[in-house]
Amino acid sequence: MSDDVTDDVTDDQVSLRRDARRNRAALVAAAEVEFALEGPDVPLDAVVRRAGVGRGTLYRHFAGRVDLAVAIYERHITEHEAFVAEHEDEPDLVFRLLERMAEVQAHARGVAMVLARESDGEARIQHLIARIIAMFETTLARGREAGIVSPDMSASDLMLVLSMLEGALVGVPLDDARDVARRVVEIVTPALRSVPTPA
Amino acid sequence: MSDDVTDDVTDDQVSLRRDARRNRAALVAAAEVEFALEGPDVPLDAVVRRAGVGRGTLYRHFAGRVDLAVAIYERHITEHEAFVAEHEDEPDLVFRLLERMAEVQAHARGVAMVLARESDGEARIQHLIARIIAMFETTLARGREAGIVSPDMSASDLMLVLSMLEGALVGVPLDDARDVARRVVEIVTPALRSVPTPA
CATH class of the missing domain: 1.10.357.10 (Tetracycline Repressor, domain 2)
Structure with a gap:
């Protein structure tokens, strides 16, 4: 996994990007489980809950279902x-x-x-x-x-x-x-x- | 095709039954064409029109789609x-x-x-x-x-x-x-x- 880090980027920025990637991956994994278990109409709140992130985080990464x-x-x-x-x-x-x-x-x-x-x-x-x-x-x-x-x-x-x-x-x-x-x-x-x- | 006709049945009754069977068959054939062409949500009015019967006739034979x-x-x-x-x-x-x-x-x-x-x-x-x-x-x-x-x-x-x-x-x-x-x-x-x- 490449981090695309340059010398201009602070440690805090790197850490933020890492968090963002981790949250996005958690949301994708959670959505996969919820779609499988509950079907295509599962409330996105269930996805958010399973991913352990906030609803705002969901919409920062994905426009929707x-x-x-x-x-x-x-x-x-x-x-x-x-x-x-x-x-x-x-x-x-x-x-x-x-x-x-x-x-x-x-x-x-x-x-x-x-x-x-x-x-x-x-x-x-x-x-x-x-x-x-x-x-x-x-x-x-x-x-x-x-x-x-x-x-x-x-x-x-x-x-x-x-x-x-x-x-x-x-x-x-x-x-x-x-x-x-x-x-x-x-x-x-x-x-x-x-x-x-x-x- | 058996007509299930007994001696007790008048010619008019036989003719009515024949009409009913014909209408039912026309509705089934029309619905098949309309579902194929227009999809499962086609208005039933289109089926009635194609079958050349009235809407009342449809509901005498079928509860619906x-x-x-x-x-x-x-x-x-x-x-x-x-x-x-x-x-x-x-x-x-x-x-x-x-x-x-x-x-x-x-x-x-x-x-x-x-x-x-x-x-x-x-x-x-x-x-x-x-x-x-x-x-x-x-x-x-x-x-x-x-x-x-x-x-x-x-x-x-x-x-x-x-x-x-x-x-x-x-x-x-x-x-x-x-x-x-x-x-x-x-x-x-x-x-x-x-x-x-x-x-």
């Missing part, structure tokens, strides 16, 4: 990117990435719903969707080179799989969500696997 | 059952049933949303879900006997596939819905196919 949802989504994608970077030489990475995304989606209920209900929800996450597509393209290419991923599956097919996953999770109790998400991945995996053609 | 959605869903299931009955000897029937359901779901947008938003929406279609599960069980069993359907796929997996399909169709323009639905079926089909085990 949608901003929080975008921030949660962005954090997940950053984590997925770190995972991809760490394992980039492994040919089966696309399968593992999909499992990982499914698991995160199973826990992060409500986030997709907050975004889906906004008329500009999709526009707000276009830059994040581009990052997901880039990950799919990289990992699909790796798997295809190794001959273990079907050439018929594209990054946009995998985006479709994420929508399918979201549909499968609608109305599923949080306790069952992980099992349902895993089953969805099992159901789509054979299509992703390369079928050896007869010589 | 949810009743209409249930009736549309039921009509689809009745049609799928007729299809299954007609082709019951064909071992690949489960694949064709799934394709058929996907195509109908792609056209019948809005119906699922009307039901999903009602707190008792799922309860209202429990009897219809039981009929879908019965079709899946019959057709899966036929395919398994013939050795072309994987023993790992259950009727509840196929119910999950219907939810996945619904998720894939969220936000997709009506013109693209059929292509998206077909792609979903292509993506789940390999899991449904029996993989020959090496002897």
Whole structure:
């Protein structure tokens, strides 16, 4: 983590920035839990309480619910990117990435719903969707080179799989969500696997 | 079609019943088109206008929007059952049933949303879900006997596939819905196919 500290900045300013970053992260983490447990309509007061900050702090960082949802989504994608970077030489990475995304989606209920209900929800996450597509393209290419991923599956097919996953999770109790998400991945995996053609 | 006519019933009564059935069918067909074109919130006046009946006729047959959605869903299931009955000897029937359901779901947008938003929406279609599960069980069993359907796929997996399909169709323009639905079926089909085990 870089602190962007220059010699002109006092220790107090550094400490303030650190606090701000910590508060923002606490709010994102709290919002993720509250959306998952209470759904997309959870009062933001519950988020503030769980984060242990004041309501003013919330509005210093986020205009509201949608901003929080975008921030949660962005954090997940950053984590997925770190995972991809760490394992980039492994040919089966696309399968593992999909499992990982499914698991995160199973826990992060409500986030997709907050975004889906906004008329500009999709526009707000276009830059994040581009990052997901880039990950799919990289990992699909790796798997295809190794001959273990079907050439018929594209990054946009995998985006479709994420929508399918979201549909499968609608109305599923949080306790069952992980099992349902895993089953969805099992159901789509054979299509992703390369079928050896007869010589 | 049985008319349930007995000798005690006058010709006028028969004719009234026929009119009532015709009006009801026209309302269900009109609601299907309006939900698909205008979404789940379409004013019921538009349904009445398209059906060419009066508003009183609507409320003689249906308590409201949810009743209409249930009736549309039921009509689809009745049609799928007729299809299954007609082709019951064909071992690949489960694949064709799934394709058929996907195509109908792609056209019948809005119906699922009307039901999903009602707190008792799922309860209202429990009897219809039981009929879908019965079709899946019959057709899966036929395919398994013939050795072309994987023993790992259950009727509840196929119910999950219907939810996945619904998720894939969220936000997709009506013109693209059929292509998206077909792609979903292509993506789940390999899991449904029996993989020959090496002897």
